[in-house]
Amino acid sequence: SAVLPVAQRGEIILTLKAVPVAASEFNSPWLEQLAQAMQATMLARNGVGIAAPQVYVSKRVIIVASRPNPRYPDAPDMAAVVMVNPEILQFSKETCLGEEGCLSVPDERGTVARAQRIIVRYFTLHGESVEATYEGFPARIVQHEVDHLDGVLFVERL
Numbered sequence: 001s002a003v004l005p006v007a008q009r010g011e012i013i014l015t016l017k018a019v020p021v022a023a024s025e026f027n028s029p030w031l032e033q034l035a036q037a038m039q040a041t042m043l044a045r046n047g048v049g050i051a052a053p054q055v056y057v058s059k060r061v062i063i064v065a066s067r068p069n070p071r072y073p074d075a076p077d078m079a080a081v082v083m084v085n086p087e088i089l090q091f092s093k094e095t096c097l098g099e100e101g102c103l104s105v106p107d108e109r110g111t112v113a114r115a116q117r118i119i120v121r122y123f124t125l126h127g128e129s130v131e132a133t134y135e136g137f138p139a140r141i142v143q144h145e146v147d148h149l150d151g152v153l154f155v156e157r158l
């Protein structure tokens with residue numbers, strides 16, 4: 001499906017707090033198409049995650065898709081997860097440092113401290129509520145993408 005343009009650092013959309021998806025949008029063709037376009041865009045840009053505001057949609061939808069990569073060779077190879085209205089319920093006290101990049105901040109990498117483990121509650125595209133624990137690199141991606149929903153870029157956490 002469509003690869004969408006990706007907002008770049010300095011564009012207002014990336015600084016806004018995205019709005020929650022409404023109950024009426026679950027199971028809608030609109031939400032399915034948004035998720036498909038986000039996934040296609042993420043894959044086209046070799047991302048391991050993406051947030052809706054990065055494709056100019058200020059709604060609380062993210063995709064998390066860890067896979068082994070040069071910086072994280074032992075990252076788990078996970079099926080892409082679409083999270084609607086994600087909420088991080090718990091951050092572990094333990095943090096870890098890791099290198100991050102961003103599709104909206106090309107040619108820049110930085111070391112960011114993130115909680116090693118998190119518990120996140122989100123809804124699926126069908127409106128089912130899920131609570132899941134993530135740690136390590138996948139937890140990092142979730143935190144990076146939820147930051148995008150709150151208008152925060154990783155470069156503000158260096």
Ligand SMILES: O=C(O)C[C@@H](Cc1ccccc1)[C@H](O)SCc1ccccc1
Nearest residue numbers: 047048049050069100101102103141144
């Ligand atoms: O801009 C984005 O949200 C996608 C980022 C996600 C990311 C989160 C945490 C740590 C690294 C990346 C892109 O995937 S940036 C490309 C990339 C891929 C693997 C490792 C580092 C950077």
Ligand SMILES: [Zn+2]
Nearest residue numbers: 101102103104
């Ligand atoms: Zn990013």
